Amino acid sequence: MNTIKAGSRMTVKRIDINTSVLANNETWAKKNARRLEDNGVYAVNLMSSPGSGKTTILQHSFQYLVPALNVGVIVGDIATTEDAERMQGKGVPVVQINTHGACHLDARMISGVLDAFDLENIDLLIIENVGNLVCPADFVFGEHLRAAVLSTTEGNDKVRKYPDMFRKADAVLINKMDLLPYVDFDMETLRRDVKGVGSRAEIFEMAARNGEGVESWCRWLIEKVRG
Numbered sequence: 001m002n003t004i005k006a007g008s009r010m011t012v013k014r015i016d017i018n019t020s021v022l023a024n025n026e027t028w029a030k031k032n033a034r035r036l037e038d039n040g041v042y043a044v045n046l047m048s049s050p051g052s053g054k055t056t057i058l059q060h061s062f063q064y065l066v067p068a069l070n071v072g073v074i075v076g077d078i079a080t081t082e083d084a085e086r087m088q089g090k091g092v093p094v095v096q097i098n099t100h101g102a103c104h105l106d107a108r109m110i111s112g113v114l115d116a117f118d119l120e121n122i123d124l125l126i127i128e129n130v131g132n133l134v135c136p137a138d139f140v141f142g143e144h145l146r147a148a149v150l151s152t153t154e155g156n157d158k159v160r161k162y163p164d165m166f167r168k169a170d171a172v173l174i175n176k177m178d179l180l181p182y183v184d185f186d187m188e189t190l191r192r193d194v195k196g197v198g199s200r201a202e203i204f205e206m207a208a209r210n211g212e213g214v215e216s217w218c219r220w221l222i223e224k225v226r227g
């Protein structure tokens, strides 16, 4: 909080909303982290711009994850339960959060839905964030791992233009590799840019719509969960 003088007698207090919102989020995230730890739950925050393929990747990941781990999913969207419906029938409990306008999930929202899971019997909780390349980067949930999806159709400049998302990611999933011949995107630039923003993320290439490349991301994730 900063204090600025206005005139000779009046003092105006300025509260930095951004800082206080993030500090509050941090408090909730610590509570979540404790609760997840107590129950042996490993949490993943899956982020990307709208339509990069987060839900498609999850739909195709379950065949590898479910035989190895007890999985739960939280999915955030501004509106509708469509993503949660797409993930039904795979033996994975899915909870949909609607933010009604907010462009990201936050730690308090996650705390509010943890009760919906039998946490003692969950090994891996995957949180699909609201589609947005900016805001989700700032809001931690108490998760163990952050994964950012980028699809080839979004352009080769995105890592440079939205560095926070990729700098803070432990894994970068390049999706829609099937469309590579038709778009201006090359993996060499992508790899250089990921390093260039200071990220040490593991990079996976996939075409999730056909299920291609999803297995190696899942194998890597299973190893992370098992520690």
Ligand SMILES: Nc1nc2c(ncn2[C@@H]2O[C@H](COP(=O)(O)OP(=O)(O)OP(=O)(O)O)[C@@H](O)[C@H]2O)c(=O)[nH]1
Binding pocket: 048, 049, 050, 051, 052, 053, 054, 055, 056, 057, 083, 130, 131, 132, 175, 176, 177, 178, 179, 206, 207, 208, 209, 210
């Ligand atoms: N060609 C191609 N299309 C894909 C691929 N993966 C996903 N899509 C398509 O991309 C569109 C968006 O995919 P979603 O999985 O809904 O993306 P999302 O990131 O979950 O989107 P939001 O939740 O709205 O942010 C759908 O029409 C998918 O079929 C892929 O590997 N190749």
Ligand SMILES: [Mg+2]
Binding pocket: 054, 055, 056, 083, 128
């Ligand atoms: Mg989705």
